[in-house]
Amino acid sequence: xxxxxxxxxxxxxxxxxxxxxxxxxxxxxxxxxxxxxxxxxxxxxxxxxxxxxxxxxxxxxxxxxxxxxxxxxxxxxxxxxxxxxxxxxxxxxxxxxxxxxxxxxxxxxxxxxxxxxxxxxxxxxxxxxxxxxxxxxxxxxxxxxxxxxxxxxxxxxxxxxxxxxxxxxxxxxxxxxxxxxxxxxxxxxxxxxxxxxxxxxxxxxxxxxxxxxxxxxxxxxxxxxxxxxxxxxxxxxxxxx
Amino acid sequence: xxxxxxxxxxxxxxxxxxxxxxxxxxxxxxxxxxxxxxxxxxxxxxxxxxxxxxxxxxxxxxxxxxxxxxxxxxxxxxxxxxxxxxxxxxxxxxxxxxxxxxxxxxxxxxxxxx
Numbered sequence: 454x455x456x457x458x459x460x461x462x463x464x465x466x467x468x469x470x471x472x473x474x475x476x477x478x479x480x481x482x483x484x485x486x487x488x489x490x491x492x493x494x495x496x497x498x499x500x501x502x503x504x505x506x507x508x509x510x511x512x513x514x515x516x517x518x519x520x521x522x523x524x525x526x527x528x529x530x531x532x533x534x535x536x537x538x539x540x541x542x543x544x545x546x547x548x549x550x551x552x553x554x555x556x557x558x559x560x561x562x563x564x565x566x567x568x569x570x571x572x573x574x575x576x577x578x579x580x581x582x583x584x585x586x587x588x589x590x591x592x593x594x595x596x597x598x599x600x601x602x603x604x605x606x607x608x609x610x611x612x613x614x615x616x617x618x619x620x621x622x623x624x625x626x627x628x629x630x631x632x633x634x635x636x637x638x639x640x641x642x643x644x645x646x647x648x649x650x651x652x653x654x655x656x657x658x659x660x661x662x663x664x665x666x667x668x669x670x671x672x673x674x675x676x677x678x679x680x681x682x683x684x685x686x687x688x689x690x691x692x693x694x
Numbered sequence: 695x696x697x698x699x700x701x702x703x704x705x706x707x708x709x710x711x712x713x714x715x716x717x718x719x720x721x722x723x724x725x726x727x728x729x730x731x732x733x734x735x736x737x738x739x740x741x742x743x744x745x746x747x748x749x750x751x752x753x754x755x756x757x758x759x760x761x762x763x764x765x766x767x768x769x770x771x772x773x774x775x776x777x778x779x780x781x782x783x784x785x786x787x788x789x790x791x792x793x794x795x796x797x798x799x800x801x802x803x804x805x806x807x808x
Contacts, residue, residue, distance in 0.1 A: 619770030620695055658701035659766075684701070691702050 459483050461538060463492055465504065466546040468555050476544065477501075489522050489529035489537055493545060493557065506557040513671065516607030520557050521546040526612040528671045549612040550621075564608045567624045572650040573631035576643025588639065598637035601630045601679055603672045610666035610676050622655040626666035626676035629657050633679035636686060648687050657683040695769045695779070700762050707759040714752045739801040746802040753794030761787035 461483050464476040479496050490508055497504040508518035513531040520529050522537045523544050537543060551559035568574075579586070589595060610626040611617055617625050632651050635641045651657045657680050666676040696704075725735075739745045765783040768774040774782060 616770070622695070652698035654695050654697045656697065658696045658698060687698050688702060688705070691698055 460541075461492065461534060461543055462541060463496065463543045463545065465493070465496060466553075466556060467504075468553055474553070474556075476546075483534070487534045489520070489527065489532045489534060489543065489545065490518050492534060492543065493520075493529065504557070505555040514605065516605035519548055519607040519609045519612065521549055521612065526609040526669050528607055528609065531671065548608055550614065550617045550625075551608065551612065559608075561608065563621075564611055564625070564627070565606075567628040568606075568631055570650065571624045571628040571632045571656070572643060572647040573628050573635065576635070576641050576646060578640060578642030586640075594637045594639065597682070598634050601634040601674060601676075604630060604674060605672060607671065609669050609671060613665035613669040615663055615665060616659055616661055620655065620659060623659045624651065624656055626660075626680065629660070629683060630674065630676040630679040632657075633682050636683070648683070648690060651683050652687045657687065660684070695775070696762070696766060700765075704759055704762040707755040710751065710755045711759065714748065714755065717748065718752070736801060736805070740803075741806055742802060746798060749798045749802075750795070753791060753798055756794060757787045757790040760790055 459482060461481045463479045463481050465479060466474055467477045468474040479500050481492050481495050481500075484491070490511065493504070493506050494508075497506065506518075506520075508530060509515040510517075511530045513528055516528070518529045519526060521527075521544075522529065522532060523539055523542075524546075526548060527537065529545075534543065545557065547553045547557050548559045551561065551564060554560050590599075604627060606627065608627065610630075614623075614626055616623050629651060632647045635647050636644050641647075660677070660680045662677055662681070664677050667674070667678070670676065761783050764786050765779060768782060769779055
């Protein structure tokens, strides 16, 4: 016989059509060290096989299992139910600020399209015929570049960002942090191109520095600081005119 | 919606407004210590190139700064975009400039010009 403490009351977002959906209630048995992803997997495997969700590595590396948990964006594979549940209840929804494909799966295209729009791609500065230039990992600039390279593209910062909510075209914290990393990477040959890309209508200057990106980043990165760096560099280049 | 040019214009006008706001508040507090009439205000401002420049610059800075800020609010809260957003931004800036300029002119040179 199970007691109230042995069962978790979980409401999960179910997409009914392209535009709307509703929360469906499930009772899931509690287990020790249970993660939110474990809960979703349990529901899909034991209670409703039509539930759609996305995950891959289960260890916080791939960035594919992010969802809204009790209204906050989290990487579900590394979020313990014990910490996320409020009064024995859990609400799980798809990531905010992205179109929903089905249930807990969002369309990540807008998120990755913005990485490209922010010129978050490699701009070669040498050819394969050139000698490999060693990178000095102790310089101040390399230290700044290193601060952003652990991003796993989970889109938690993007879901947390109220500026993205208000302005759907805004490039968002992840793409801008990538841009800032490239600006500080001596191997990248497109610094001007990147600064130009983030200075357009929906670029870094729309950030209100509210800091939700930094607050929620599961890897404890600081996109807000990266965006401030971009604002500083672009302002400097503007004043040089 | 906010590109580098608009961002810099808003920041630079903010920079201009900081001493002007402090000067304006300090002057207001100083001037009303013993009560002040309209006549006394006009006596000090009429014909004054210094006050004309002080508040004239203030009005220009406010017009640029305010219209860009209003643009952000309209875009994020009212989903206004594209040409409509540009036009409303421009209209707001021009509107503030006209209203402010009229006030500055009225207390400095209007009486003398008529």
